[in-house]
Amino acid sequence: MMLLELVDVTASYGPVQVLDGVSLRVPEGGAVGILGANGAGKTTTLRAISGTVRTRGTITFEGRDIRGSRPEQIAALGIAHVPEGRGTLGQLTVRDNLRVGAYLRNDRKAVSGDIDYCLDLFPQLRDRIGSSAAALSGGEQQMLAIARAFMARPRLLMLDEASLGLAPSTARAVYDSIRRLRTESGISMLVVEQNASLAFTLVDSATVLEVGRNALSGTTAELRGMDEIRRAYLGG
Ligand SMILES: Nc1ncnc2c1ncn2[C@@H]1O[C@H](COP(=O)(O)OP(=O)(O)OP(=O)(O)O)[C@@H](O)[C@H]1O
Ligand SMILES: [Mg+2]
Structure with missing residues (x-):
């Protein structure tokens, strides 16, 4: 299909x-x-x-x-779109970017499990969890943008x-x-x-x-x- x-x-x-x-x-x-x-x-x-x-x-x-x-x-x-030039909220921390990605969801337990999964997928983000997105390297910002999009659990x-x-x-x-x-x-x-x-x-x-x-x-x-x-x- x-x-x-x-x-x-x-x-x-x-x-x-x-x-x-x-x-x-x-x-x-x-x-x-x-x-x-x-x-x-x-x-x-x-x-x-x-x-x-x-x-x-x-x-x-x-x-x-x-x-x-x-x-x-x-x-x-x-449908989640990670735009060219990344899609993170610079003023927010890594953790809050991931939470914002899930804002349409109401399955709280699964959301926190998915945050753990993203940090496992991109271990560099775990070390930067409390940093603002703007302070991340280009590669880390790209990882965060992808993780944030995934947090919406798109199709x-x-x-x-x-x-x-x-x-x-x-x-x-x-x-x-x-x-x-x-x-x-x-x-x-x-x-x-x-x-x-x-x-x-x-x-x-x-x-x-x-x-x-x-x-x-x-x-x-x-x-x-x-x-x-x-x-x-x-x-x-
Ligand atoms: N906001 C806009 N207003 C007017 N023309 C635009 C706009 N955005 C893109 N274009 C034009 O549309 C065409 C296609 O642009 P698009 O950004 O889709 O290409 P692309 O394949 O993504 O290129 P790149 O590899 O540079 O990202 C180009 O000629 C571009 O100049
Ligand atoms: Mg383009």
Whole structure:
């Protein structure tokens, strides 16, 4: 069963149309990548799903038409978006960021269990639990943004360039934890990434956007085998 399906989605900022018919599907329990160069429309695709940009076309989540719904309604259906440039509340502590992530939940015991789980997944956060988010390193902020989104217990976790600006070893560590989260929770993921080799360690399939359209799509194995992917995204 498809959790999320986009068919021929267009999106515009004011008069400027930047998505020109994007289609993609995320199966229940699946992880799908969105690759592409700067300005290709990756972030806008996530914003189309979150309801923060004007769209046309079809966007269905669990079989329900969500296009045109308000961002808070879409979040309440179980779609969590970790935005580009991270999504933490800088003035709040790590602990409070995690609590805020769970604010729509009323299962208090499970929430505190999930906080423990996040600190186990990202042990560096445990050492910084009382620090303000703004005082964390870039890698720690990315970890907190992911953990905070997970605290809502979404059905779909959307990540926008989780590796951006991180040292290679930190980016790999973040992806190791995301992979573990996927395996242990079964949560479905839609992952925007410019670093295709990192994305391919996580996703089952991906689509490559070029100027607001799908240029190529396939399973991770199929894409790894394509010359144009190797040249443009895998450094050879
Ligand atoms: N708020 C905005 N107003 C007008 N145009 C925008 C806005 N945000 C993005 N754009 C334009 O929309 C196009 C797609 O941008 P988008 O941010 O979706 O690309 P991206 O693939 O995420 O790029 P990057 O890899 O740089 O993050 C670009 O041409 C960009 O300049
Ligand atoms: Mg972007």
